Amino acid sequence: MLTKMPLEEARGLPFWRRPVSLLFVMAMAMPIAFYAWYALLNNFVIEVADFDGADIGLLHTVREIPGFLAVGVIAVIIFVREQVLGMVSLVLLGVATAFTAWFPSLNGLLMLTFLSSLGFHYYETVNQSLQLQWLPKDRAPQVLGWLMAVGSATSLVVFVLIVLMWETLNLSYNLVFMVSGFVTAAVALFCLFAYPQFDSPTPQVKKMILRKRYWLYYALQFMSGARRQIFMVFASFMMVEKFGFEVHEITALYLINLVINIVVAPMIGKAVSHFGERRALIFEYVGLVLVFLAYGGVYWFGWGVVIAATLYVIDHMLFALALALKTYFQKIADPADIAPTAAVAFTINHIAAVFLPVLLGLLWLVSPGAVFGLAAAMAFVSLALSMLIPRHPEKGNETRFSQYRTVPGE
Numbered sequence: 001m002l003t004k005m006p007l008e009e010a011r012g013l014p015f016w017r018r019p020v021s022l023l024f025v026m027a028m029a030m031p032i033a034f035y036a037w038y039a040l041l042n043n044f045v046i047e048v049a050d051f052d053g054a055d056i057g058l059l060h061t062v063r064e065i066p067g068f069l070a071v072g073v074i075a076v077i078i079f080v081r082e083q084v085l086g087m088v089s090l091v092l093l094g095v096a097t098a099f100t101a102w103f104p105s106l107n108g109l110l111m112l113t114f115l116s117s118l119g120f121h122y123y124e125t126v127n128q129s130l131q132l133q134w135l136p137k138d139r140a141p142q143v144l145g146w147l148m149a150v151g152s153a154t155s156l157v158v159f160v161l162i163v164l165m166w167e168t169l170n171l172s173y174n175l176v177f178m179v180s181g182f183v184t185a186a187v188a189l190f191c192l193f194a195y196p197q198f199d200s201p202t203p204q205v206k207k208m209i210l211r212k213r214y215w216l217y218y219a220l221q222f223m224s225g226a227r228r229q230i231f232m233v234f235a236s237f238m239m240v241e242k243f244g245f246e247v248h249e250i251t252a253l254y255l256i257n258l259v260i261n262i263v264v265a266p267m268i269g270k271a272v273s274h275f276g277e278r279r280a281l282i283f284e285y286v287g288l289v290l291v292f293l294a295y296g297g298v299y300w301f302g303w304g305v306v307i308a309a310t311l312y313v314i315d316h317m318l319f320a321l322a323l324a325l326k327t328y329f330q331k332i333a334d335p336a337d338i339a340p341t342a343a344v345a346f347t348i349n350h351i352a353a354v355f356l357p358v359l360l361g362l363l364w365l366v367s368p369g370a371v372f373g374l375a376a377a378m379a380f381v382s383l384a385l386s387m388l389i390p391r392h393p394e395k396g397n398e399t400r401f402s403q404y405r406t407v408p409g410e
Contacts, residue, residue: 005196007134019134019198020143022191026127027147029090029187031155033097034120036180039162039251042240044173048104055106057361060233062110064357066118067225067350070125071208073343077126078206082339083197086126090188092119098181101174121346129342132330133200140330144323145269152261159255166251204339214341216399217329218348219385220281224322225349227288227378229356231319234364234371235295235312242298242368243305253309257316268320277328278389284321285383291315292376299369328389332398 010018045051045059076085096116103112135143158180165171210218239245239253272280291311298308333341360371388399396402 003196004199006199007201010196010198013196017195019130022195022198023127023131023134023143023147024150025187025191026086026090026123027151028154029184029191030093030120030123030127031151032158032187033094033116033181033184035155035254036158036162036176037097037100037116039159039254040173040176042237042250043246044101044104045109046240048101048173049106049109051106054358054361054365056233056237057357057359057364058106059109059113060229060357060361061355063113063117064229064350065114067121068347069118070121070346070350071343073122073125073346074206074208074340076122077204077339081197082126082129082204083195084192086123086130087188087192089119089123089126090191091185092116093123094119094181094183094185094188096181097184098178100177100181101172121350125343125346128326128346129204129339132326132333132338132342133202133204133335134198135330137327137330141273141323141327142266142269144326145266145272148265148269148320148323149262152258152265156255156258156262159251159258162251163255200335202335205336207340208344209337209340210344211337211341213398213402214329214332216385216388217325217332217341218345220325220382221345221349222351223378223382223385224325226352226356227292227375227382228319228349229352230292230360230371230375230378231315233357234360234368235315238295238298238368239305239308239312243308253312256313260313260317261320264317265320269323272321272324272327276391277324277331277393278386278391280321280324281328281386281389282383284318284324285379285386287314287318288379289376289383291318292372292379295372296369296376299367299372328393331393332395334395 005013007019015021042056045056049055051059073085080088093116096112096119100109100112100116103109131144131147132140162171162176236250236253239250245253268280291314294303294307294311295315297303298311329341329345330338360374364371388401390397390400390402
């Protein structure tokens with residue numbers, strides 16, 4: 001129980017107990033609670049808690065505060081191993097999700113959302129760090145693609161069960177939240193005690209670091225967090241508020257996304273490996289500019305539900321290309337910087353997320369189309385930044401302005 005093991009010795013373990021297998025189990029555990037919550041959230045807050053656009057914006061602002069505080073992971077891993085912190089964070093996500101329907105008020109939902117989000121963001125921070133430490137650079141894009149596919153497959157099972165059983169069995173919000181939350185918590189506890197504690201070959205720096213040579217990665221993370229919030233908060237909210245989607249209908253839309261992602265994510269991993277991070281990210285951001293402008297057209301020109309749903313699916317597909325940002329950092333980073341930089345990057349990613357949802361929630365009440373217009377502008381800035389990534393990024397060649405050299409401490 002909690003036995004330590006050097007990473008290189010893990011090859012002698014049974015396949016199911018190896019580090020990569022643990023990454024896959026974790027990839028399956030997190031979506032059970034998170035995506036059950038995500039599938040039900042918009043209908044729950046409208047039907048039960050009587051939310052409007054400003055309320056949902058405030059809720060998502062609170063949800064992103066733990067992401068902004070992800071830099072605190074650096075302080076925690078001084079005392080707690082990353083692998084243990086990841087499992088404990090998953091337990092917190094599961095338990096907080098389980099009790100969501102017990103507090104159907106603005107204040108109650110803000111409290112439970114904060115706790116579940118704390119678990120989610122600390123888990124994601126540690127998970128990203130472990131992925132980049134445990135996966136070899138030459139295989140990372142492909143394995144990350146498969147991890148995304150497995151997570152999508154798990155989410156698909158969750159959504160299929162909701163679609164098939166919601167009306168048939170007259171399910172309640174409380175039952176779905178409880179079951180999904182406790183399953184995630186149980187799997188996390190199993191992982192905590194069933195797997196050895198793997199020691200990476202390079203000890204991680206356990207203090208906050210900001211290096212000048214990572215500036216482009218920081219900038220891309222900031223812009224990614226800003227535009228991601230508009231998709232996460234307002235794209236699905238639009239489907240419920242404007243087009244009257246019910247729980248089983250919005251969940252069916254998620255299902256389409258997941259089926260496509262299961263097939264496409266491994267292909268995206270191969271594409272990133274073949275074409276490189278620069279081309280992959282340029283393709284993503286060009287697509288996002290067009291998609292967000294088209295979202296605005298749904299409001300400005302009265303385009304119908306079919307176009308809106310199609311855009312939602314395309315939007316979700318493009319976000320899968322974000323794995324290229326992970327592998328870009330893996331290539332330019334000092335191995336010892338991965339854990340602290342993962343925490344710093346999550347905080348940078350969530351700077352805009354803390355204030356954007358509530359401000360854009362107020363703008364939504366005036367002009368929903370303008371919200372998507374701002375998202376297109378953010379995606380365009382990301383596009384400009386992605387063009388600065390070199391064709392073959394590495395330490396000393398972090399941007400197209402870099403010389404092939406490394407200055408100590410930068």
